[in-house]
Amino acid sequence: MSAGTGAIRHRGLRFEEPLIFEQGAEGKTGVDLPDVPKIKDRLGGLARKTPIGLPGLSEPQIVRHFTRLSQKNYAIDTGLYPLGSCTMKHNPRLNEKLARLPGFGDIHPLQPESTVQGALALMERLSDWLKALTGMPAIALSPAAGAHGEWTGLMTIRSAHEAAGDARKRVLVPDSAHGTNPASAAMCGYEVAAVPLNARGRVDLGALKAALDDDVAAFMLTNPNTCGLFEDEILDQAEAVHEAGAYFYCDGANFNAIVGRVRPGDLGIDCMHLNLHKTFSTPHGGGGPGSGPIALCEALVPFAPVPYVAEGPDGLRLVESDASGTAFGRVKGFHGQMGMFVRALAYILSHGIDGLRQASSDAVLNANYVSAGLADLMSLPYEGPCMHEVLFDDAFLKDTGVTTLDLAKAMIDEGYHPATIYFPLVVHGALLLEPTETESKESLDHLIATLRRIVERALAGKPDEFHAAPVDAPRRRFDETAAARRPVLRWRPPAAEDRAAE
Amino acid sequence: MRYLPLTDADRRAMLASIGAPSVDSLFRDVPEAARDPDFDLPRHAGEIEVERELGALAARNVAAGSVPFFLGAGAYRHHVPASVDALIQRGEFLTSYTPYQPEISQGTLQALFEFQTQVALIAGLDVANASMYDGATSCLEAVNMALRVTRRAGVVLSGALHPQYRDVTKTGLRYLSAELDCLPPDFDGTESLVDRIDAGTACVVVQYPDFFGRVRDLAPLSEACRDAGALLIVAVTEVVALGALRSPGEMGADIVAAEGKSIGNPLTFGGPYVGLFACRERHVRQMPGRLAGEALDADGKRGWVLTLATREQHIRREKSTSNICTNSGLCALAFTIHMSLLGEEGFSRLARLNHAKAAMLADRLDSIPGAEVVNDSFFNEFTLRLDRPAAEVVDELAGRGVLAGVPVSRLLPGEPEAAPFLLVAATETTDEGDIAALEAALREALR
Numbered sequence: 001m002s003a004g005t006g007a008i009r010h011r012g013l014r015f016e017e018p019l020i021f022e023q024g025a026e027g028k029t030g031v032d033l034p035d036v037p038k039i040k041d042r043l044g045g046l047a048r049k050t051p052i053g054l055p056g057l058s059e060p061q062i063v064r065h066f067t068r069l070s071q072k073n074y075a076i077d078t079g080l081y082p083l084g085s086c087t088m089k090h091n092p093r094l095n096e097k098l099a100r101l102p103g104f105g106d107i108h109p110l111q112p113e114s115t116v117q118g119a120l121a122l123m124e125r126l127s128d129w130l131k132a133l134t135g136m137p138a139i140a141l142s143p144a145a146g147a148h149g150e151w152t153g154l155m156t157i158r159s160a161h162e163a164a165g166d167a168r169k170r171v172l173v174p175d176s177a178h179g180t181n182p183a184s185a186a187m188c189g190y191e192v193a194a195v196p197l198n199a200r201g202r203v204d205l206g207a208l209k210a211a212l213d214d215d216v217a218a219f220m221l222t223n224p225n226t227c228g229l230f231e232d233e234i235l236d237q238a239e240a241v242h243e244a245g246a247y248f249y250c251d252g253a254n255f256n257a258i259v260g261r262v263r264p265g266d267l268g269i270d271c272m273h274l275n276l277h278k279t280f281s282t283p284h285g286g287g288g289p290g291s292g293p294i295a296l297c298e299a300l301v302p303f304a305p306v307p308y309v310a311e312g313p314d315g316l317r318l319v320e321s322d323a324s325g326t327a328f329g330r331v332k333g334f335h336g337q338m339g340m341f342v343r344a345l346a347y348i349l350s351h352g353i354d355g356l357r358q359a360s361s362d363a364v365l366n367a368n369y370v371s372a373g374l375a376d377l378m379s380l381p382y383e384g385p386c387m388h389e390v391l392f393d394d395a396f397l398k399d400t401g402v403t404t405l406d407l408a409k410a411m412i413d414e415g416y417h418p419a420t421i422y423f424p425l426v427v428h429g430a431l432l433l434e435p436t437e438t439e440s441k442e443s444l445d446h447l448i449a450t451l452r453r454i455v456e457r458a459l460a461g462k463p464d465e466f467h468a469a470p471v472d473a474p475r476r477r478f479d480e481t482a483a484a485r486r487p488v489l490r491w492r493p494p495a496a497e498d499r500a501a502e
Numbered sequence: 503m504r505y506l507p508l509t510d511a512d513r514r515a516m517l518a519s520i521g522a523p524s525v526d527s528l529f530r531d532v533p534e535a536a537r538d539p540d541f542d543l544p545r546h547a548g549e550i551e552v553e554r555e556l557g558a559l560a561a562r563n564v565a566a567g568s569v570p571f572f573l574g575a576g577a578y579r580h581h582v583p584a585s586v587d588a589l590i591q592r593g594e595f596l597t598s599y600t601p602y603q604p605e606i607s608q609g610t611l612q613a614l615f616e617f618q619t620q621v622a623l624i625a626g627l628d629v630a631n632a633s634m635y636d637g638a639t640s641c642l643e644a645v646n647m648a649l650r651v652t653r654r655a656g657v658v659l660s661g662a663l664h665p666q667y668r669d670v671t672k673t674g675l676r677y678l679s680a681e682l683d684c685l686p687p688d689f690d691g692t693e694s695l696v697d698r699i700d701a702g703t704a705c706v707v708v709q710y711p712d713f714f715g716r717v718r719d720l721a722p723l724s725e726a727c728r729d730a731g732a733l734l735i736v737a738v739t740e741v742v743a744l745g746a747l748r749s750p751g752e753m754g755a756d757i758v759a760a761e762g763k764s765i766g767n768p769l770t771f772g773g774p775y776v777g778l779f780a781c782r783e784r785h786v787r788q789m790p791g792r793l794a795g796e797a798l799d800a801d802g803k804r805g806w807v808l809t810l811a812t813r814e815q816h817i818r819r820e821k822s823t824s825n826i827c828t829n830s831g832l833c834a835l836a837f838t839i840h841m842s843l844l845g846e847e848g849f850s851r852l853a854r855l856n857h858a859k860a861a862m863l864a865d866r867l868d869s870i871p872g873a874e875v876v877n878d879s880f881f882n883e884f885t886l887r888l889d890r891p892a893a894e895v896v897d898e899l900a901g902r903g904v905l906a907g908v909p910v911s912r913l914l915p916g917e918p919e920a921a922p923f924l925l926v927a928a929t930e931t932t933d934e935g936d937i938a939a940l941e942a943a944l945r946e947a948l949r
Contacts, residue, residue: 183825287633440507489786
């Protein structure tokens with residue numbers, strides 16, 4: 001298991017790369033810092049006496065190490081990334097450049113307001129755009145990611161109900177929802193009840209109505225939903241939800257399908273988070289950072305979290321504590337993901353309203369094109385048109401001995417990142433493809449042709465090839481069960497490992 | 503539009519293969535009343551225009567690096583080596599998703615494994631996760647974890663905990679069954695947390711160095727926690743301190759919830775930052791967030807996967823340990839690269855340098871009539887008591903081109919006692935010119 005450098009063999013451009021902990025040597029460093037002035041220490045007698053155990057490496061070693069690691073990643077920059085529900089679209093580099101301007105990147109969150117007027121104006125500009133695009137009157141910018149936005153939104157809803165003396169116990173979540181929805185509801189102290197879908201892949205309106213009573217605080221809907229379909233009875237859903245005195249929450253993970261064409265406020269939505277790292281293309285960065293501002297209806301505005309930007313006598317100011325006493329509090333340190341706000345606003349200004357509308361139109365067109373190119377070979381659980389992503393189930397793999405997972409791994413050998421698999425949970429062996437609007441027709445044709453070839457191979461009955469896939473990636477399939485049974489979550493010096501084994 | 507590759511000819515051809523008359527027809531499931539409203543919004547713009555527009559907004563802010571600068575209070579300005587930003591901008595890191603497919607995500611996964619190891623080492627604990635949103639949300643998650651581990655409800659928050667960490671924790675516990683014991687602001691460092699612990703205490707949350715900059719031995723508190731079966735959560739807002747100080751784990755902490763921004767990440771007006779979360783091995787299955795773990799592939803080669811996913815929302819839904827999904831991946835990568843560049847020697851020297859600059863600054867400011875350093879101990883930040891309201895002085899000095907520090911009243915509004923206190927921080931970026939400028943300006947303001 002230990003990767004002594006002598007045993008490592010590189011192949012072509014594929015490098016084997018040990019951990020930094022296996023490469024370091026005492027006395028090396030990758031930074032040159034000045035000598036430390038002599039002073040009498042004020043550390044309260046708590047100066048560290050033992051070494052931490054960090055390895056020492058020089059800058060060229062570090063640059064090579066992380067460059068080699070990067071080459072083991074699939075990314076949007078290397079190819080189509082059809083990961084359904086994740087909106088892996090092109091990340092413009094202009095946005096990176098602007099976020100690094102010293103006037104944005106090198107300002108402290110607690111500087112006097114007079115020294116950050118441009119930053120506050122940027123937050124306000126972004127909010128104005130998001131209000132216009134959602135058709136909702138207020139935006140709270142501070143949530144750090146989609147799930148954090150869900151939680152913030154539900155906290156706002158709960159505060160509103162409690163303030164009205166109408167404490168409620170339950171949140172309704174469709175079977176097809178992202179796992180974060182029920183998890184966020186639980187973190188607000190709510191019980192979660194599931195609402196089934198109908199045969200058309202939409203929320204069953206009758207079941208929703210039956211589940212609504214005066215203990216229901218909110219109905220959380222993803223629209224377009226996780227089956228890639230627009231909830232065509234959404235106005236009736238909204239009416240039923242509001243009649244029951246509940247709020248209508250929308251998970252905005254799929255806003256990319258409708259931005260610039262449909263305003264959630266016109267659909268009866270009361271509260272919704274926006275994933276700036278999906279719809280507005282701030283980079284995913286291998287798992288974040290994200291940004292999940294929430295849009296709020298008028299009734300929820302008094303309960304929004306702090307901080308927010310407001311007009312003051314000397315320009316813009318930050319309201320950091322709530323004088324009225326209705327805001328439910330703070331959800332994050334400082335003011336939100338400013339770096340993501342800059343990138344998102346740059347994306348929005350670059351597109352303009354015409355470009356945003358074209359982007360959602362192309363996203364939907366691309367998904368339907370992929371759907372049409374595969375419909376005869378693969379199985380669609382629900383009739384289209386789909387929105388920005390297309391959902392297949394595994395009925396077409398019946399009796400082939402090939403599973404959805406096998407198919408996904410076969411995509412890797414063909415140079416693709418797999419689709420989202422086994423989600424949503426409502427169809428068997430789900431495979432959710434989201435091409436996004438930043439793919440060309442040629443790129444989609446190649447994806448369709450590749451998937452057709454893979455499926456034809458599966459139908460031809462060679463399951464063993466599939467079970468072995470991937471064979472051309474930096475690693476083959478892992479034994480994840482063994483990894484979870486005895487988790488190794490950090491490197492330890494070999495000597496310590498031996499002791500532990502004794 | 504430069505980001506959209508389809509041509510009109512492509513669109514027509516694609517509609518023909520779909521068998522749809524128009525793109526609008528694909529949106530037929532949208533209720534008619536909600537289709538295509540009028541938006542009174544600007545049209546698309548080229549790079550030149552967008553750069554000009556946002557550049558103008560950026561120019562209206564005073565960049566920290568352009569003036570003598572002494573702010574901290576949970577966000578410290580450090581030098582980030584050029585190679586860090588160059589490496590995190592590699593498209594393979596920047597434009598990849600959470601590593602759900604380990605065979606083609608080994609770069610992100612191995613970096614996370616290195617990150618987890620570094621975090622565990624500096625915290626002095628066994629294991630760490632793959633990051634949280636920031637220090638404040640890490641603190642809340644730590645408290646939630648302590649409630650699960652101990653199955654108790656009592657939560658004691660020190661009055662020397664960063665007020666925003668306190669507020670985020672309060673928010674998070676508002677509708678859960680927890681009993682919060684929030685101590686009043688500990689201006690003079692006399693609070694006794696040990697006295698607040700009883701058989702119902704799930705955890706005690708204390709900051710190290712504390713919000714006012716003081717460095718306290720946590721061993722007596724950790725002993726009291728252990729005796730009572732409670733967990734000790736140590737919040738760290740300035741991780742560089744751990745290069746010079748005994749680690750929280752060494753003093754008996756059970757969970758460390760820290761802000762990792764100082765290593766590898768710019769100030770960026772408060773976010774995105776990176777929450778660090780470390781704990782003891784025996785509690786690992788109660789941890790929130792993603793975990794990278796070692797695994798063997800079908801050829802027996804070592805690699806890394808996301809592991810213990812059965813704790814997480816996409817599997818356990820409302821029974822998960824947290825709702826967190828997207829975290830701070832790229833900021834964690836920046837942390838890992840910077841920490842790797844520093845190494846043992848660099849990290850230790852960086853910390854000693856920070857402390858030395860702060861000590862020099864403290865001596866100089868303490869000599870000013872009307873200003874007094876309150877702390878007996880500190881790392882790179884200390885509290886100054888002024889004979890005028892600190893907020894006033896800070897605004898005045900900002901007008902003279904010196905960003906003097908953070909008035910405690912900004913973070914503790916409604917606490918009249920906070921008025922005279924100013925938090926002042928120095929880092930390796932602070933030079934003699936900066937110190938002289940602050941000293942002169944403060945002398946003038948307090949005259």
